Amino acid sequence: MSSVSFVRRDLSSPPTSTISKLPRQIRAKSRGDDWAIFALGLICAILTSLTRSSGFLKARLLYFMTELPLQTPPYNAILEVNHLSLQYPSGRGHSPTQILNDVSFSVRRGGALTLVGPSGSGKSSVLRCLNRLLEPTSGIVRFDGRDIRSFDPRELRCRVALVMQTSVMFEGTVRDNLCIRPANAPGDFSDGRMATVLDEVGLESNLLDRDAATLSGGEKQRVTIARALLRDPQALLLDEPTSALDPPNTFLVMEAISRLRTTRALSIVAVTHQPELVRRLGGNLLYLIKGRVEAFQSFDAADGVLDARLEAFLAGESLNASKGQT
Amino acid sequence: MSPTAGIIDLSIFQVILALVLILAIIVVSVHQSLGLERDLAIGTIRAVVQLYAVGLILAAVFAAARWYWVLLILGVMIGVATQAAVSRLSKPLPNGAWIAATALTISTAGTLAYVIGIVVQVRPWYEPQYIIPIAGMILGNSMTSAALAGDRLQSDLRSRSDEIEARLALGFSGREAVQPMVRASLRAAMIPTVNGMMTVGLVQLPGMMTGQILAGSSPLTAIRYQLVVIFMQGAATAVGSLLFVRLAAGRYITPAHQLQRYLL
Numbered sequence: 001m002s003s004v005s006f007v008r009r010d011l012s013s014p015p016t017s018t019i020s021k022l023p024r025q026i027r028a029k030s031r032g033d034d035w036a037i038f039a040l041g042l043i044c045a046i047l048t049s050l051t052r053s054s055g056f057l058k059a060r061l062l063y064f065m066t067e068l069p070l071q072t073p074p075y076n077a078i079l080e081v082n083h084l085s086l087q088y089p090s091g092r093g094h095s096p097t098q099i100l101n102d103v104s105f106s107v108r109r110g111g112a113l114t115l116v117g118p119s120g121s122g123k124s125s126v127l128r129c130l131n132r133l134l135e136p137t138s139g140i141v142r143f144d145g146r147d148i149r150s151f152d153p154r155e156l157r158c159r160v161a162l163v164m165q166t167s168v169m170f171e172g173t174v175r176d177n178l179c180i181r182p183a184n185a186p187g188d189f190s191d192g193r194m195a196t197v198l199d200e201v202g203l204e205s206n207l208l209d210r211d212a213a214t215l216s217g218g219e220k221q222r223v224t225i226a227r228a229l230l231r232d233p234q235a236l237l238l239d240e241p242t243s244a245l246d247p248p249n250t251f252l253v254m255e256a257i258s259r260l261r262t263t264r265a266l267s268i269v270a271v272t273h274q275p276e277l278v279r280r281l282g283g284n285l286l287y288l289i290k291g292r293v294e295a296f297q298s299f300d301a302a303d304g305v306l307d308a309r310l311e312a313f314l315a316g317e318s319l320n321a322s323k324g325q326t
Numbered sequence: 327m328s329p330t331a332g333i334i335d336l337s338i339f340q341v342i343l344a345l346v347l348i349l350a351i352i353v354v355s356v357h358q359s360l361g362l363e364r365d366l367a368i369g370t371i372r373a374v375v376q377l378y379a380v381g382l383i384l385a386a387v388f389a390a391a392r393w394y395w396v397l398l399i400l401g402v403m404i405g406v407a408t409q410a411a412v413s414r415l416s417k418p419l420p421n422g423a424w425i426a427a428t429a430l431t432i433s434t435a436g437t438l439a440y441v442i443g444i445v446v447q448v449r450p451w452y453e454p455q456y457i458i459p460i461a462g463m464i465l466g467n468s469m470t471s472a473a474l475a476g477d478r479l480q481s482d483l484r485s486r487s488d489e490i491e492a493r494l495a496l497g498f499s500g501r502e503a504v505q506p507m508v509r510a511s512l513r514a515a516m517i518p519t520v521n522g523m524m525t526v527g528l529v530q531l532p533g534m535m536t537g538q539i540l541a542g543s544s545p546l547t548a549i550r551y552q553l554v555v556i557f558m559q560g561a562a563t564a565v566g567s568l569l570f571v572r573l574a575a576g577r578y579i580t581p582a583h584q585l586q587r588y589l590l
Contacts, residue, residue: 128491133491166488168488180496
């Protein structure tokens, strides 16, 4: 609960007041308005260049100067990505690699977006830019209307939770795996709460004392989803959550995910190769090739015009094959 | 210490006689067609040249006994050790040379100051006969363990990067997320030193002790020195590898708690 109210406070009161005070102070000096504005601009320029090395300070500063006054509080998009590009710097013996190129999209509150595309098209990198496990070379990601660089990354990652392709189980029981968290991290990690969360993903609470290493693939993956849910995320990022699983387990994990869509009103961004999961999630489809957006499609809207490649994908053909046909 | 009581000074001729022993390797190499003759020849020549060069320099420094010469020698030793430690890593570490130099300098200087100033109480502190061999032993251990720890850290970060990202995604700081790998590499670096303490003297006598006994010291004097050496090597190993691993791990983690996978 406390984490939700934190955003609201931070968004509205203190920063706006400091911004609105500034012009009044300048106006109080009857002459030399131009000089004052010039000086203010100069100070801003110096501050910006001083903080250039520190991405965090710069983001804060930019946020207070540009973003805040423009914000309209009931923000509709939970995640908004603008002109995202990612490039790995050149190292010894290899040239810079372009991973993402001018990717833009948004996910509305409680909405879903599925990223599809051949392997190596940058789908996982997009996900990792959303919870800032990766730092984009340029472009802005906004969560809940705020530049994600203005959050503490650790807090951001609890609110935008990531479930990876291979479920990472730490040593110990299922309980240990659910409880794992930094020292004095807030949240309710009681047995009762854990049982509730396990139930949400379709697991029995008597699993708590099982050694996590003995779980099946599908159970492990659902434990990692439960682990993310315990942190009360607003958005869930799924990186091929079912691709390492056999069909029965795939079905169980898909069940769990689509149930969450309705019970929790979670916003979901998923990378998947499975048309079944796309169909269950609904929402929008984003087709990436070599780090570029090739097609964007609303799956819900029944306007009939579906991109041929996406249509082929949903009909169950692999994306690589359909790419060859077009 | 009583100076060189019953020492047999080797003549050049005697050393050349010892060269006959190299023949044994050559015979084995030729007989089993190992193809080592070339390397062996280079190795023999290098051993002679390197050791003579070091011997001549040390003789000059010992004769001069000036603190600045001693510091210069120590600086060169740290430089070479840094280079050796970094080159043993399987993948280049960004700013690796600076990290290794920092770790080795601090661990060596700290241990050396304690041993020279407080334990052995060498006066003046820069007496080359003491400070240079002791520094060499400390540095050698620091270097090996730092390289061992660094190599293990790199391979662990690579192979367990999913686990690191899982921790980061659960809200752990970068430092907390790599802590298990840091711990594993420190253990890997320190275990040889700890195991060495278990068997020391039983399998073979340590080189320094052997040398002291050959030079005429009583075995009991030699043992006292050897104990000091073992303890100081332990300290240098711990400090050197800890600093190296901590600084190196920091290179792979950004202030925004991200793992820089492309560096691995």
